[in-house]
Amino acid sequence: SVDGQKISKSLGNTIDPYALIKKYGTDALRYYLLREIPAYDDGDFSERRFKELYNADLANGLGNLVARVAKLAENTQYAIHNTQFKEIKELDEFRFNDSISSIWETIKTTDQYINDKKPWTLSGEELKKILEPAIQNIRTIATQLQPFLY
Incomplete structure (x- = not known):
């Protein structure tokens, strides 16, 4: 349904998905449909709600979080996170070689981190403190490599 009304050509309330994609992009439309429309039930599409979610979740929520963390990463020892944000941007721009x-x-950077921290000389909580970010980086690297290796 659209805004609570059954979709019907005679009512003139059909939705042109191509117009929505042109205006907002495929990722935003996919996000809205997966978030708002139940997989095994009827759902209701509302462009007003679509715009609300687009702005609240993607632009303001996720966008602001990424921008804030990226800014903090510039000013701290977490240069690795900056590189990850850069990789995502390059992938979005189809610059695969740069990505x-x-x-x-x-x-x-992760390898240098391991060399600098020398975890083989540590144990217990000190070792855990060093290994956790390295393991997380390896998970992230594996995820980032998926489009290129599978």
Whole structure:
């Protein structure tokens, strides 16, 4: 349904998905449909609600979070996170070679982190404190490499 009314050509309330994609992009439309429309039940599409979610969740929520964390990463020792944000942007712009280079920056930075911290000399909580971010980086690297290796 659209705004609570059954979709009907005679009512003139059909939705042109191509117009929505052109206006908002495929990712935003996919996000809205997956978030708002039940997989096994009827759902209601509302462009007003679509705009609300687009702005609240994607632009303001996720967008602001990414921007804030990226800014903090610039000013701290977490350069690796900056590289990850850069890789995502490059992938979104179909700059695959740059994206892969950014992934390798993450690999090099993680390797340097391990060399600097020398976890083989540590144990207990100290070891855990060093290994947890490295393990998380490896998970992130694996996820980032998926489009290129599978």
